Amino acid sequence: MSPADFDYIRDFVHRQAAIVLEPGKEYLVESRLQTLAAKEKLGSLDQLITHLRSDPQNGLHRKVLDAMTTNETLFFRDVHPFDTLRKSILPELMARRANQRQLHIWCGAASTGQEPYSVLMLIAEHFPQLLDWNLTFIATDLCAEVLARARSGRFNQLEINRGLPASLLIKYFVRQGAEWEFREDLRQCVEFREMNLVKDWPPLPPLDLVFLRNVLIYFDVEAKKSVLANIRRLLRPDGYLLLGAAETTFNLDDAFERVAFDKTSCYRLRQP
Amino acid sequence: MIDLHRLIEQANELAPLPASTVRLAELVGSPDCPLEDVAELIAFDQGLTVKLLRAANSAASGSATPVGTVKEAVIRMGTARVLALAVAAGARPLLQGRVPAYGLNEGALWRHSVAAAVAAEIVPAFCHLDVPPETFTTALLHDVGKLVMGRFLSPEILGFIHRAQEVDHLGWLEAESLLLNVHHGELGGVIAQHWKLPPRVVLGIIYHHDPDRGLDLICDLTYLTDNVAKRIEAGLDGRQLDFAISARVADRLGLTPKMLDNLCPVAASRYTQVCRRYNAL
Numbered sequence: 001m002s003p004a005d006f007d008y009i010r011d012f013v014h015r016q017a018a019i020v021l022e023p024g025k026e027y028l029v030e031s032r033l034q035t036l037a038a039k040e041k042l043g044s045l046d047q048l049i050t051h052l053r054s055d056p057q058n059g060l061h062r063k064v065l066d067a068m069t070t071n072e073t074l075f076f077r078d079v080h081p082f083d084t085l086r087k088s089i090l091p092e093l094m095a096r097r098a099n100q101r102q103l104h105i106w107c108g109a110a111s112t113g114q115e116p117y118s119v120l121m122l123i124a125e126h127f128p129q130l131l132d133w134n135l136t137f138i139a140t141d142l143c144a145e146v147l148a149r150a151r152s153g154r155f156n157q158l159e160i161n162r163g164l165p166a167s168l169l170i171k172y173f174v175r176q177g178a179e180w181e182f183r184e185d186l187r188q189c190v191e192f193r194e195m196n197l198v199k200d201w202p203p204l205p206p207l208d209l210v211f212l213r214n215v216l217i218y219f220d221v222e223a224k225k226s227v228l229a230n231i232r233r234l235l236r237p238d239g240y241l242l243l244g245a246a247e248t249t250f251n252l253d254d255a256f257e258r259v260a261f262d263k264t265s266c267y268r269l270r271q272p
Numbered sequence: 273m274i275d276l277h278r279l280i281e282q283a284n285e286l287a288p289l290p291a292s293t294v295r296l297a298e299l300v301g302s303p304d305c306p307l308e309d310v311a312e313l314i315a316f317d318q319g320l321t322v323k324l325l326r327a328a329n330s331a332a333s334g335s336a337t338p339v340g341t342v343k344e345a346v347i348r349m350g351t352a353r354v355l356a357l358a359v360a361a362g363a364r365p366l367l368q369g370r371v372p373a374y375g376l377n378e379g380a381l382w383r384h385s386v387a388a389a390v391a392a393e394i395v396p397a398f399c400h401l402d403v404p405p406e407t408f409t410t411a412l413l414h415d416v417g418k419l420v421m422g423r424f425l426s427p428e429i430l431g432f433i434h435r436a437q438e439v440d441h442l443g444w445l446e447a448e449s450l451l452l453n454v455h456h457g458e459l460g461g462v463i464a465q466h467w468k469l470p471p472r473v474v475l476g477i478i479y480h481h482d483p484d485r486g487l488d489l490i491c492d493l494t495y496l497t498d499n500v501a502k503r504i505e506a507g508l509d510g511r512q513l514d515f516a517i518s519a520r521v522a523d524r525l526g527l528t529p530k531m532l533d534n535l536c537p538v539a540a541s542r543y544t545q546v547c548r549r550y551n552a553l
Contacts, residue, residue, distance in 0.1 A: 027435035031451050034428075035273050072449070079487065157280055157462050158454055161478060166471060178280065 001030055005049045009033070012052075012061070013068045017142055018198040018223030021068075032067045066143040070218065073111040074162035076118045077213065080264040081242055085119070086126050088261055089240050093208055094127065096238060102134040104205045106234075108197060108212040110139035113150030114159070115211060116190045117182050121168050124186060131189065136205055140195035147192050153182030197230075198223050207234045214244035221252070228253040232269065241267040273432070274424045274452055283420045283462040289362040292317045293355075294468050300355045310351055311343040314358075323357050324349065352405025359409050359469070360389070366419060373425035374418050381419070383547065385412050387501035388494075390543045391535075395493065395500075398535045399525050404490050409469065410476035411497040417460030417477070421448075445481040457481055483521055492521045500532075504540045 006026050013019045021029065030045060037048040040060065052060055076082050097103055107116045116139040123130050141147050160169060160180050173180040195202060197215065210231055216224045231241060232255045241256065243249070249256035249267050256267040288294065292313055299310055314320050321342055328345035329338050339345045346354055367382040376384075392411035396403045425433075429451070436447035448455040461478035476494040479486030483495040495518070502515050517532065 024439040027432050027439060028450070031273055031429075031432040070450075072453075156276060157465065158276065158458050161458060161461050161465075161474070178277070178284075 001026055001045060001049075005046070008049060008053065009064070009068070013065060014220075016061075016065050017069065017196060018219045019068060020218065020220050029068070033064065036063055036067045062144075066145050069143050069146075071111045071143065071146050072214070073114045074159075075114045075164040077115065077163060078245055078264075079163075080262070081213070081266075082118065082122055084261040084264045084266065085242075086122055089209070089266065090123070090127055090130075093238075093240075094130065097133075097208070100134075101132075102136075103130065103208050104136045105138070105209045106204060106207050106211070107137075107139040108195075108210065109215040110141045110147070110150055110192065111143075112146050112155075112159070113139070113153060113182070113190075113192075114155075114162070115139075115213070116150070117153070117172075117186070118163075119211070120186050120189055121172050124172070125168075135189060137190045138193060138204065139190050140193045142194070142196050144194055147194060151187075151192050153184070153187045154179045155182070156180075197227050201230050204234055206236050206239075207231075208236055208239045210235060210239065210241045213242055214247070216247045217244060224252050228256065232256070235269055237269055237271070239268065243267065273429055274454075276454060279420065279424055279454065279459065280462055282423065283417075283459055284466045286420060286463055286466065287366065289359065289467045290317075292320065293358040293362045296355055296358050297467070297469050300351045300470065305351055307343065307346055307351070310354065311341075311346050314346070314354065315342045317358075320358055320361065323361060324354060327353075327357060350405055353408060356389070356408040356412060359467075360412055363413060363416070367416070369419065371418050371422040373422040373430060376418070376422075381415060384501050384505065385415065386546055387504045387539075387543050388412065388414060388497040390546055391497040391500035391504070391539045392493065394535060394539045394542060395496065397538075398531050399527060401489070401525060403493060404472060406470055406472045406476065407490060407493045407497070410473045410480075410490055410494045411501075413460065413464060413469075413473070414477050414480040414494050414498055415456065415460065416463050417456035417458065420463065421454075421456040421459050424452075443481070455481070483518070489524075492524050495521055496525065496527070500536060500539050503536050504543050507536070507540055508544075 006029060009029050010021045013021060033048055034045050037043065037045050040048065040063070042048045042051060048060070051058070052064065093103060105119065107119070110116050116137060120137070139150065141150070154176065156179055160173070169180065172183050172186065174183065193202070198219070212227070212231070216227065219227065228249055232253060235241060240259070245264075248258070250258070255270055257270040259266050259268055296310065296313055299305055299313065314324060324342060324345045325339065328348045339348055364382060367385050368379055369381070370376060370378045371381055388411040389408055392408045395407070432451050433444065433447045436442050436450060437444065442450065445455045445457065457478050457480050461474045464474045464477050472488065472490050475486055475488050476490040479491040480494040480498055483491035499515050499517055506515070517527065522528070
């Protein structure tokens with residue numbers, strides 16, 4: 001692709017989603033957008049970009065953004081955060097909220113649903129009483145297509161093999177042809193919504209637990225700061241923020257402090 | 273870039289292992305695997321009976337007392353090794369094919385698989401670990417995903433993979449994952465499930481390049497046997513032996529560089545011997 005076309009795409013995804021594409025990432029843009037061009041029957045990548053430039057209002061821009069989003073996800077990703085959730089965070093939050101019997105959870109990069117469904121399986125396994133509480137579980141993502149898949153709760157064999165123990169597969173999934181479908185009663189506990197983390201945020205309730213794992217790594221510093229400022233506004237004083245293992249609030253937002261657990265760490269608001 | 277549903281479909285359309293091998297895998301995978309049933313199943317498979325008796329009476333079995341019956345051979349070899357023999361016989365025709373997308377000429381994938389399986393056979397003598405019995409089968413099949421994945425890697429996709437490697441210094445597996453949302457280890461896992469092999473074999477195949485994520489000793493061992501296989505092949509080709517072992521894996525396996533240096537020549541010698549027998553060199 002020409003340098004001008006690459007710059008056009010790079011600026012567009014940065015403006016719309018704060019995704020940073022360093023010089024040299026032409027191969028990534030080409031590989032993802034050639035697939036989209038073929039799907040849209042546009043013949044070539046050149047034609048796709050011409051089409052994008054000619055009409056800024058056509059739905060193709062949205063599809064380009066979706067195509068350029070990395071949707072890597074798996075069940076119980078990194079394991080340790082889920083151990084911490086089970087051993088420390090959920091018992092603590094449940095004790096604190098025992099009177100109100102209310103808990104608000106937000107998963108900010110839900111992708112095809114593996115993370116929210118992992119949390120739900122953990123709750124169903126170890127804290128089933130929580131399912132009778134006033135539990136709000138919101139899962140958002142930028143990409144409409146992956147959210148549709150998340151809502152369907154359907155996973156192929158490759159996705160099932162990524163991190164899901166066989167015992168939980170048998171208990172929480174139903175075979176549907178070549179795929180597996182997450183149990184409908186639990187699926188209904190999650191409200192999937194489209195949300196762009198670097199645009200205006202829609203209303204969210206005060207949050208007890210925020211999962212924003214492996215998202216900030218794709219953003220520039222300003223976008224990271226803006227996202228953390230929004231979370232700071234919504235996170236309850238005793239709530240927890242879970243980031244990816246390679247992510248931190250350090251040097252980005254001093255309002256957060258790191259809380260070390262056994263093999264993982266989380267963040268919460270620094271107490272005055 | 274590739275249709276994952278079609279990819280999975282093709283993995284599930286791969287020629288099945290012989291019915292007796294599938295039944296054997298089920299028996300071996302069951303918690304109370306009855307030896308009599310295993311012996312009876314093998315006794316009805318003439319080819320496998322010959323192979324089993326030959327293996328049980330070979331020098332590598334470590335016993336001077338010959339065995340004469342299938343049941344005695346099963347007891348001597350252990351059910352997992354018996355399964356490995358059956359899988360090797362069943363998978364050999366498939367693994368001998370060319371996989372040009374991975375630069376594998378006819379027989380190359382089979383030779384690499386045999387080298388890894390030989391390493392699996394040797395490792396227990398060098399690592400003071402309880403090596404899971406499924407390690408041999410897992411080592412033999414660790415790259416089976418390449419058979420199907422190779423069909424989908426067009427020159428254009430290969431070009432993108434090479435560029436990802438150059439620009440972002442990614443390994444082949446990471447580049448596959450980034451660009452295709454699947455890698456050959458994962459696809460190998462689907463094939464092993466299609467063949468109804470034990471779950472630990474599936475796990476070892478999936479994570480053979482990324483054992484930190486597999487959280488099971490068999491993933492570390494499959495990674496090690498793949499690495500030893502590459503060293504054996506490089507040594508025989510007169511290439512440099514510059515295949516570093518992950519420090520975390522070495523630590524978990526209690527493997528020192530010296531142990532590895534001692535292991536490789538033994539594995540190489542055994543590999544040459546096995547290849548002569550199979551006419552694979």
